[in-house]
Amino acid sequence: MLKILFACYFELPHYGGLSRYVYTLKKELEEHGHHVDILAHHPGMNKIYKFNYTPNEFGWNLTGAEIDKTVNEHSESLSIKDVIDHQVFRYYENELPHVDPRIRWREIERYTFEVAAALLDLNDYDLIHTHDILSTRALWRVKPKDTPLVATIHGILATEYINSGEITDTNSINWQYAITEEYYGHLSTDATIVPTNWQKVQLSTHYGVPAEKINVIPYGMNLDPFLRQLRHEPYPHLKEEQRHPGKIVIACPARLVPEKDHKTLIEALRILKEKRNDFVCWLIGDGNLRYELEVQAKKLGLYENIVFFGARWDVPALLKISNIVVLASKQDMHPYTLMEAQVAGKPCVASNAGGIPEVVRHRETGLIFETGNSVQLAESISELMDNPALRLKLAANAADRGRVRYSSETLFEKTMHIYYQTIDKKKLSPQYSTEIPEVIGKYGLVKTRVGLDDTTSNIFKFDLDYSKFDDTKWRSILKNVPVDYSIPDTAYVQVLAERRNPF
Secondary structure, rough: OOEEEEEEEEEEOOHHHHHHHHEEEEEEHHHOHHHHHHEEOOOOEEEEEEEEEEEEEOOEEEEEEEOOOOOOOOOOOOOOOHHHHHHHHHHHHHHHHOOOHHHHHHHHHHHHHHHHHOOOOOOOEEEEEEEOOHHHHHHHHHHHOOOOEEEEOOOOOOOHHHHOOOOOOOOOOHHHHHHHHHHHHHOOOOOEEEHHHHHHHHHHOOOOOOOEEEEEOOOOEEEHHHHHHHHOOOOOOOOOOHHHHOOOEEEEEEEHHHHOOOHHHHHHHHHHOOOEEEEEEEEEOOOOOOOOOHHHHHHHHHHHEEEEEOOOOOOOHHOOOOEEEEOOOOOOOHHHHHHHHHHHOOOOOEEEOHHHHHOEEEEOOOEOOOOOOOOHHHHHHHHHHHOOHHHHHHHHHHHHHHHHHHHHHHHHHHHHHHHHHHHHHHOOOOOOOOOOOOOOOHHOOOOOOOOOOOHHHHHEOOOOOOOOOOOHHHHHHHHOOOOOOOOOOHHHHHHHHOOOOOO
């Protein structure tokens, strides 16, 4: 039996594919006798906690511990984040004033997560499994050196920044930081897992991550509960104006956010309506684009053809009574929407973004169209509407493939292979270093930690503002972090200072 720690910088539980992956794999591991704790931000992002839950006759027992990032109004002490924030902010102001404040914020957040993770005890785990690039770099820096670390990386943040418009200039320091995060987030592991070959190629081609370090394991889902839910009726029950009896039902279960590209879908529906009116599209999900999409639908004369369901907990029941599932994403890795649609036996029309063509096989389990091409999307939907035999063929193929490929048992078996392989390699090979050699004294890095007898102020590699630092309050931190741990992360600082490519 293995004792495993799952770690994630983001809040858990939450709505989305990352959370579903974590809890699906946790359930499989525990059903096979392994122990899994979770380290993550508490919903609301104000606390970092390590927890576990076990079933009892009334429900669940929840156990764990937490670190509050905020100031306790009844305490005279500054929180961990307050101290880190003040000291790191001063350091950046003095040494790296050209760095965007958003980068400083991300650095402060990561250091806070690192210190909190160390305080919540990372000892006695046989393996740590992280689930994003931030927690991966953070846990690599503070975990015991002989503990293997495996990471599943669920997306490419740097690419998402470009697609969302958050970063527009690939010569900017913000982009330099983004690719540095990506590079070290993947390199700071003993083994990396991604869900698609597309992601592996992107990382090795554009971000310098060695291809041999990356393992591809598709996502999995708990099939039995999902198949049971397929037999249920929707609840709340659908109103007559939502059902649109006699019409083809096109379902799109996806958050109403830019990356899912509902605008292209709605434009495709406008093109479709120029020739026919025998369809209704269910938008299942909510998000910050809802009002804008509702306005678009009204302007295009589509409001009677589109139902905005908002967030629903009965998606399997809605899939059961739909005819076609559509996903028009600008970027996606391995969407659960398409996995569920195929397991439910529904033909899919999906964009060729990211890893989607590995989930939906063109003309085998669905139809693939060019990302952002509303004309091609309309043509694909129309083809399925006109050809019931093709719909049935794609649906049958999708169900057969999906119920094997996306089973949580398959996910478990492939992941366990990586776990044992990593544990064996860790026993045989020395610690792998991902650090850039540091030149002491550059960029204001004037201190070097040499052992456990030094003062806790030496956790910081630069001169401190001692008016905000209470050495006695940080002694427990000193005992929990590795001998060579320090703030800031020298590898990142050197890249930011010199603005050079880390690979």
